[in-house]
Amino acid sequence: MSEIFGTPELDRRTLLRRAAAVGLLATPAVGMLSACVGGGSDSGNNADKPKGEKSATNPLGVDPKAPLEVIIFNGGLGTKYATDVDIPSYNKLFPDSKVAFSQTEEIATVVQPRFTAGNPPDMINNSGSKLMDQGALVQAGQVQDLTELFAAPSLDIPGKTVAETLIPGTVEQGTFNGKPYVLNYAFTVFGLWYSGKLFKDNGWTAPATWADFTALLDKMKAKGITPYGYAGANASYYQYTAILTSAAKIGGADVLKNIDNLEDGAWTNDAVKQAAAAWAEVGAKYSNKAFLGLKHTEVQLQQDQYKVGFYPSGSWLENEQAKDTPAGFDYQVMPIPSVTASDKLPATAIYAAAGEQYFVASHGKNPRGGMEYLRHMLSKAGAKGFTELTKVLTVVKGATDGEDISPGLTSGNKMLSAAGSNYFSFRFDTWYKKLDDELRAATNELMYNGGTADKFCARMQKAADAIKKDSSIEKFHR
Structure with a gap:
């Protein structure tokens, strides 16, 4: 996977035009620019609010009592992997956190107005025919930098960081001008x-x-x-x-x-x-x-x-x-x-690539909880559960080795194996x-x-x- 090179920093006017064009800012709310849309950095967002004490089991410093809101696109993958695997895993570690879950077939219709209003969900699965403009969201400073997530230790693979457990190119696939903002989770x-x-x-x-x-x-x-x-x-x-x-x-x-x-x-x-x-x-x-x-x-x-x-x-x-x-x-x-x-x-x-976008809202109420939720998705148990429920591989290396799950998944694995290094994406x-x-x-x-x-x-x-x-x-x- 090729590296992505940086570009000059955006000026404030360009940022405003781009954000307004995709509905991140309603016209009457232009005066709210500084509150709703930041630059590309984490300055002024909620990355440290709320915040808990970092430890071996809580490397991202999540406030264990802070509520978390998750919204998942309900399409070909369904949503059972969230309700039956990832949310229970998160709550096992943080039993006092109330996780609010919802699903929709139209992500942009449901979620984009909430970005405009300044109260986005914490973790969003941006997918489907009515997905949001991910590049515009990044450009408008609405997306959390995931560097800390990928550097954190894996939930259940000892001695490895999250990044070290992933198929090569995964982090780069969700990188925008040098920073990782999106987790492309399903290896398709x-x-x-x-x-x-x-x-x-x-x-x-x-x-x-x-x-x-x-x-x-x-x-x-x-x-x-x-x-x-x-x-x-x-x-x-x-x-x-x-x-x-x-x-x-x-x-x-x-x-x-x-x-x-x-x-x-x-x-x-x-x-x-x-x-x-x-x-x-x-x-x-x-x-x-x-x-x-x-x-x-x-x-x-x-x-x-x-x-x-x-x-x-x-x-x-x-x-x-x-x-x-x-x-x-x-x-x-x-x-x-x-x-x-x-x-x-x-x-x-x-064509084979990490896909199905998941990201954390930088201006959500609990960005650290959002990143922690992704860490649970990227555990071996989370990846195995996802594949068993969806018949789709994840970017976690070897999570389902030896598993005979379905004819289509077996056929896809054989096709991927035959391709060797000859796979590509856009x-x-x-x-x-x-x-x-x-x-x-x-x-x-x-x-x-x-x-x-x-x-x-x-x-x-x-x-x-x-x-x-x-x-x-x-x-x-x-």
Whole structure:
């Protein structure tokens, strides 16, 4: 994972424009700038209020009686890992602390007004189709620096700091210009998901080349199955991850680094064009345009009913569909097939990264409690409990070694093992929400509305250039 380099400190006016643009400051509340929005440091926040005595069991100095508020996105991972694993663990250490828990499917709708009002929850899981602009929150000084958390001793892995128990690159994934502000907790592998039973019944095997892939799509189509699909209403980022995975495999992982860094011409690179062209053909010939108006669970349900062949997703899919998956369905996942015979990365290369953002509000009532809550999530017991409940790995190394939890998780682990060091990711989606929003719309146009690779690339380059030129948006780099 590449290091992120610092940038000049923001001036007060730029900070105000950026915060107001994402709703962190309501217009009448401009006079409250100093109270609600700080700079990038911890100066003036509640990091030391309330505060308890530091000890071997309380290395972050949490006030053991201070209440804690936690809000979790209720999506593919559910919320049982919070209610059944992490909150009980926190309360075992701090039995006098009342933990207020809530869940929502719309994080921005519920939480962003509370940042505006100056009373945010202490620990927030920022995820879903309506997530908050994480880069803007960091820029506005609303996010707690997690350096102290990562330097603290692990809750249950003796002799290790929290950072030392994590998969390499985890801390960097949540770093913004030199400081760690976000914990990306779920280690997600991304690929094309399918039914092992459907494949076995038809004698099909997972394709590695684009020619074999489209040939299999033809076979599925001949059987009356929609060969490929995703939900355009709220999950077009599933598909744009597939497109960018293809681009990285064609041209190398630097294709994604250049996109993250807003390099000139990053989106009009030949690798991106080739990837977009290949996927546009899949959308035109092998999908269903009616999916444009559907939500992710609606298309996923059709796959569980053996009506859809391939579905692009991360490893949260199996858990999300648990109640609708028929016995014997046997979730499996495969890498995105190689588009050309001269791809720079092998067919086994995949998108895999620490994801699912958790952060502590620097102006919350109990930031130290929020960091301590994350320490419990990052314990071996917390990570194991999370994986058992969600069928998704965490960034805690070896937390589930030897565990046989589910077909999809086993398949994802095999795919990750086969990839070796050939896995990659991007970060622009959390750095620049406007770019993420534009890419979702451009992907739907490409796949379901007759778009072309040239239009797709030109549209995205224009959006990236506009962000690059906008002095009110802080730029990040890797």
